[in-house]
Amino acid sequence: MGDGRRHIGVAERRARLALRQRLAGGARAGSPEEVASSLVALHGTDPSTVFLAVGARLADPAKTVGVTERALYEDGSLVRMHGMRHTVFVFPAELTAVVHASTGVVVAARERAALLRDMAAAGAPDAAWLAEVEESALAALARRGQATAAELARDEPRLKERFVYAAGKSYEGVHTVSTRLLKVLGTEGRVVRGRPLGSWTSGQFRWAPAPAHPELDPAGAQAELLGRWLAACGPATEEDLKWWTGWRVTEVRRALAAVGAQEVSLDEGTGYVAAGDAGPVAAPAEPWAALLPALDPTAMGWRQRDWHLSPGLRPLLFDRSGNVGPTVWWDGRVVGGWAQRPDGEIVWRVPPGEGTGRDAEAAIAAEAERLASWVGSTRITPRFRTPLERELSA
Known part of the structure; x- marks a missing residue:
């Protein structure tokens, strides 16, 4: 580049993804904590995604369920909480204060205001009444340690x-105070989601008091979070960063300046990497395959995805809300999708034109066997169904 910026092409971006996202064979991790730290966050909206994302990246996936449950529910080294874009994620415990200060505080204020507004519109009791209920519920949770909303x-x-929500609207509904209040307390960092009632795929869970954490300066926390994400996922465009964080563009730019992010050239324009990270990164020694779950943080990591996803695959692999389904990867790009049939078989498809050959097919088949070996008798149905996943699982 004539302006002195280094150009990072598609091949190098895929190499960085393979190594830093723990997907290449030699880059796999030894623990769920290593996986979460490498990715910054694991999508937690669908409980099974957390375990499938970890298992895809562990050197020994046989222990996936046990070690991930231990990290979440016994050691507390991983914490499930609301984060960027008002989405549920699983974070390394040391990041909870950073996430809360950088994104949670603003979201929480908005959620509490919306709850009070909706209750007032429905003629429900006022803020003082809600404060009494909140104090009582938190005291009950402290006594129990963990509890469901019903408990x-x-x-x-x-x-x-x-109370009736959005009366007279097409989306009118009835909410319970517990459903809305616990969600608000979650965004405020006062409660977290605990152990589920069923298996690791269950969406029914208990609540638990949130671990104590210091209150951080929001701007400093934003710089910390963005710096970690750039180290794991850079290069990225400003649009990628704004989308992933859910921040205003002014906040993104302030954080970029605070961490001394370096500008690079990408095929789609200006990108950013962490300070000192603009040097070349060599590709893994061997090509690699991976079967990643719906909502996997790699597949959902960037707003602009053409460098690893053919636009022709999007209608097959995404739902109408932009949620990605299970994906098949070959050497740094998405080439197809996979699903589990009712009998437990893992099936996959690479549509014509994706440029894979026998080596790729053999590697993908091996990954399907690897996945089946630790999933065992558990049945997985993504929370958000996508066209190819529905077709393959039928």
Whole structure:
């Protein structure tokens, strides 16, 4: 580049992804904590995604369920909480204060205001009443250690109060105080999601008091979070960063300046890497295959995805809301999708034109066997179904 910026092409971006996202064979991790730290965050909206994303990146996936449950529910080294874009993620415990200060505080204020507004519109009790219920519910949770919303409602019956939401609108519904209040307390960093009622795929979970963490300066926390993400996922465009964080563009630019991010040239324009990270990165020694779950953080990591995803695959692999389904990867790019059939078989498809050959097919088949070996009898249905996943699983 004549302006002195180094150009990072598609091949190098795929090499960085392979190594830093723990996907190449020699880059796989030894623990769920290593996986989460490498990725900054694991998508947690669908409980099974957390385990499948970890298993795809562990050198020994046989212990995936046990070691991930230990990290989440016994050691507390991983924490499931609301984060960027008001989405549920699983973070390394040391990042919870950073995430809360950088993104959670603003989201929480918005959520609490919306709850009070909706209750007032429905003629429900006022803020003082809600504060009493909140204090009582938190005290009950502290006594129990972990509890479902129904269990807390036995201790504090006012949590069962119902109110009409959006009366007269096409999306009118009835909410319970417990559903909305616990969500608000989650965004405020006062409660977290605990152990599920069922297996690791269950979406029914208990609540637990949030671990204590220091209150950080929001701007400093934003710089910390963005710096970690650039180290794991850079290069990225400003649009990628704004989308992933959910911040205003002024906040993104302030954080980029604070961490001394370096500008580079990408095929789509200006990109950014962490300070000192603009040098070349060699490709892994061997090509690699991976079967990643729906909502995997690699597949969902960037707003602009043409460098690793053919536009022709998008209608097959994404739902109408932009949620990605299970994906098949070959040497740094998405080439197809996979699913689990009712009998437990892992099946996959690479549509014509994706440029894979026998080596790729053999490697993908080996990854399907690897996945099946540790999933065992568990049945996985993504929370957000996509066209190819539905077709393959039928």
